[in-house]
Amino acid sequence: MNDQRLGIRKIVYYSEEILLENGASPAIPAVRATAAAVVTNPWLGGDASDDLGKEVVQLAPVLARKLTDVLATNLGGVDAIEAFGKAALVGIDGEIEHGAALIHTPFFGNLVRESFDGESIICFADDRAEAGTSLVVPLWHKNAAATRTHYQSITTRIGDAPRPDEIVVVLGASTGPRPHSRIGDRRTDPIVKADTLGELVS
Template sequence: MSALLTGAESPTVALTELAVSLGVRRILTAHEDLVSDGGVDAPAPIRRASAVAVIRNPWTDEAPLHDLNAHTERLAPVVAKLLTDRLLSVLGGADGIEAFGKAAVVGVAGEIEHAGALIHTPYFGNLVREFLEGTSIICFADARADASGDIRVPLWHKTHAATRSHYQTLDVHLADAPHADEIAVIAAASSGSRPHPRIGDRRTDLPVSSEILKGIAS
């Protein structure tokens, strides 16, 4: 399996076959191009993309408070590779990606910790950072829900999380997923910031505390 989890080449038949053998039922990829906001064209079109793997929940029939590690170590790296390959393909490689995020939605027969097990450990997060050439902690959303809902995935800069210009969200529709015994795992990325960022930056903000209220009230 190690040969499948290196590099940033396009998705391979072998990787997809491996994912299917591990319980992946569907792979969904979508993108949008944001060209204007507030009636003003963006300096350049901003492409935002999501990749979703719908996978059988391996813990559905386990006893309460069961250990999650074995399945996490086996599944999460493959899903990370599967999803990032698709983001790299849609966004033109790691150089075309500036912001990223992740999410997981577990079906109603599972528990919220099952969603976390597939995105909140190094077996997923470290690989997403490596493949997309990021260094930031990845912002996230997780939930338990019926099939065919939506989830709003937060994103921020892949190497400078404090860069406020890249705080954004991407709505992902989960068509026919997740079934009660499934988990939908999502990776998302953007080629740029919001169209017209102009609210400063956390690294250059002046010190602000509740003392500012005295000046506003006077």
């Protein structure tokens, strides 16, 4: 099925590379990026109890393939991508569930993990808003979700989307960690509880 029949209006790519942070260049320069698809909401006018499955099967895998291809092509290939995240922004005539349907099922998430050679659950954000609204996409390591170095985010915004009858589906990725990451790792943290901190939490 071609893009026009699926209601895909456009694909938007955005990237950023931080060259200087707190007066110093990052030890590991990383590029963060988003690829976003603007699609017609296929469920408008339906009932709150409608089954969304048919459209998910038709549309979500296509979006997963297109967005992973855009990111891999622009970021130097699958092996260069270390962190990922996903998001959906629903136009004001739709339901939050419409965005969730496109990013929270195996027909999207499993294909993203497979395409990026990842194992982690994909962190996410979703919202409903007018065209031009910014959306912060969280990212973490594609194979080691406990690795704090890769906890980061990237903000995406499309000036004319989502229109009231559209959904913006976003896939984010990074080729490395935050600049100057140095706050340890969840796997090596000490055990911290309120009763061990004494006066600090009293």
